[in-house]
Amino acid sequence: MRTIAFVTQKGGSGKSTIASSLAVAAHEAGERVFIFDLDPQQSLTKWSKTRGEADIPVESVTPGKLPAALAALAKGGVTLCIIDTAGAESPATAAAMKAADLNVIPARPNAFDLWATEQTRKTLRDMRRDFVFLLNQCPPSQQNSRVEEGVKALEAMGGLISPLVSSRVDYQEAARHGFGVSELNPSGHAADEMRKLWSSLKRRLAKVKGVMPSKKAA
Ligand SMILES: Nc1ncnc2c1ncn2[C@@H]1O[C@H](COP(=O)(O)OP(=O)(O)OP(=O)(O)O)[C@@H](O)[C@H]1O
Numbered sequence: 497m498r499t500i501a502f503v504t505q506k507g508g509s510g511k512s513t514i515a516s517s518l519a520v521a522a523h524e525a526g527e528r529v530f531i532f533d534l535d536p537q538q539s540l541t542k543w544s545k546t547r548g549e550a551d552i553p554v555e556s557v558t559p560g561k562l563p564a565a566l567a568a569l570a571k572g573g574v575t576l577c578i579i580d581t582a583g584a585e586s587p588a589t590a591a592a593m594k595a596a597d598l599n600v601i602p603a604r605p606n607a608f609d610l611w612a613t614e615q616t617r618k619t620l621r622d623m624r625r626d627f628v629f630l631l632n633q634c635p636p637s638q639q640n641s642r643v644e645e646g647v648k649a650l651e652a653m654g655g656l657i658s659p660l661v662s663s664r665v666d667y668q669e670a671a672r673h674g675f676g677v678s679e680l681n682p683s684g685h686a687a688d689e690m691r692k693l694w695s696s697l698k699r700r701l702a703k704v705k706g707v708m709p710s711k712k713a714a
């Protein structure tokens with residue numbers, strides 16, 4: 497099993513939105529996906545209730561119980577666990593960062609988000625945890641100096657995962673209805689972005705020391 501945590505102390509950068517659509521895209525690609533919702537706002541727990549399906553279970557867990565809960569999932573045949581966290585440093589966020597094979601730090605292409613990622617990066621570096629940045633809510637044209645600046649800054653800080661994720665209504669509509677974007681509009685640009693994001697993350701996870709791609713979905 498591989499574990500991805502969405503972390504950044506910056507609220508509203510898109511952790512829950514991308515986590516839910518990525519979970520669906522990975523599930524469609526053959527992974528057995530489980531989500532731990534470590535955010536007291538319970539965004540993904542509410543998303544799951546709206547979804548009303550058991551295909552991608554969403555549960556909460558206390559930070560102290562997270563390692564044992566992850567071990568139990570792996571034993572039960574889950575191949576991908578996605579952890580969503582609150583937009584603030586907390587024991588739950590620290591536990592998620594520590595448990596994850598890879599931490600994803602979403603940031604919007606604006607100065608405040610980019611500055612805030614510095615702190616998250618420092619925390620992860622101090623903990624010696626692996627991480628990548630994800631640039632979210634880019635203007636769909638992408639020919640924009642603000643985006644270019646964001647790309648440069650995040651690449652310099654340690655690595656940006658592809659693709660750039662655009663600002664699209666599909667992300668908001670999918671979340672509202674308990675879907676992933678690839679279910680809401682399978683042929684849309686957002687669906688394409690989430691399938692590509694899962695491919696990139698899967699490749700990146702395969703490079704994490706000691707973590708091999710699952711046989712089933714390799
Ligand atoms: N790519 C996108 N396109 C359009 N809207 C987006 C996109 N990503 C996120 N949003 C919107 O931005 C807002 C914040 O997103 P979200 O709640 O996922 O952020 P978050 O990082 O989980 O926030 P919090 O730290 O409060 O949990 C939401 O209204 C969401 O619909």
Ligand SMILES: [Mg+2]
Nearest residue numbers: 511512535539
């Ligand atoms: Mg959230």
